[in-house]
Amino acid sequence: MAHVTDFGWELSTAIVLFHEAIARKLGLNAAEHKALGLIIRNGPMPAGALAPLLGVGASAVTGIVDRLERAGYVTRDVDPADRRRVLVSAAPEKAPDLTGIFERLGHDMWAFMAKYGEQERAVIQDYVTNTIRVVNDQIALLVAEEAKRGAP
Amino acid sequence: MAHVTDFGWELSTAIVLFHEAIARKLGLNAAEHKALGLIIRNGPMPAGALAPLLGVGASAVTGIVDRLERAGYVTRDVDPADRRRVLVSAAPEKAPDLTGIFERLGHDMWAFMAKYGEQERAVIQDYVTNTIRVVNDQIALLVAEEAKRGAP
């Protein structure tokens, strides 16, 4: 098992460093990067919804979205359904040479994935899926602990 | 391939969130968490060696190590070989209930790893190793770009 955890540790470190490098490349701090990730993943969201997800107050979201908008990564649009709300959407065309990076990443991943047979891919998929589940479980436990300490 | 990248994306997000949750649990900010990780991984290191790895100036390291030391996660010791130098070592016994978290994580990983046969584990190992390599390559490219922009 030492092998598995060691690999996991290395992979985990690499992924965190990769995220940091991407954020630097985009000129974003942690909060802005996280916000952009949430918007890309979840689609357009009202500004207020970001506050709890980022763990900051509503007024701080204005500044974060300001900077993302000024950099061209997102756009603000009034929600036609409820014109009090401001929907923040990703402006994917403005992401700089990131396409190049993800293309290279995808290409290199593809290069070694191609040699696996169908069964081997199934194993890998099972492994990754289970790892995601296990990690998410631990996150949930940690967050639950925080919540308990926060409001006991 | 859409599957693979999607899984990769999910895994990547989970890992980043896990790291953040751990840092919050320890009461550490990003720089402190990164520094502690480096010290744990590399063993005792002189304070000055941390500065370039963290991407901060030497004077900032003092504050970072101060906070880690005050929290009990590391100790400072004068290097007997060169008494100008201060070796920063991890104080593992002081890490709080983290043992519990990593025990649970290891246990849950073990639970589903146990069902794989030897060949399946070899496939997984190959996959993880290659993924680490590919991600590290992209990091190296990004860092090289930064260096070029930084000092052309």
Place this chain on the structure above:
DNA sequence: GTGAATAGTTTAGCTTGGTGAAATGATTTC
């Protein structure tokens, strides 16, 4: 042994990015 170089810390000043209360504009309720 003296002078230059090195490791770490201290200090002062500044930037960043946050909070919380009040303001603004839009929507719902009665």
Place this chain on the structure above:
DNA sequence: GAAATCATTTCACCAAGCTAAACTATTCAC
């Protein structure tokens, strides 16, 4: 249609954490 509510922004202020430069202690070169 007036009043209460809601989403977001604005404003003034505050704290964290960084840099640059001065300072102390130690080592190395000659």
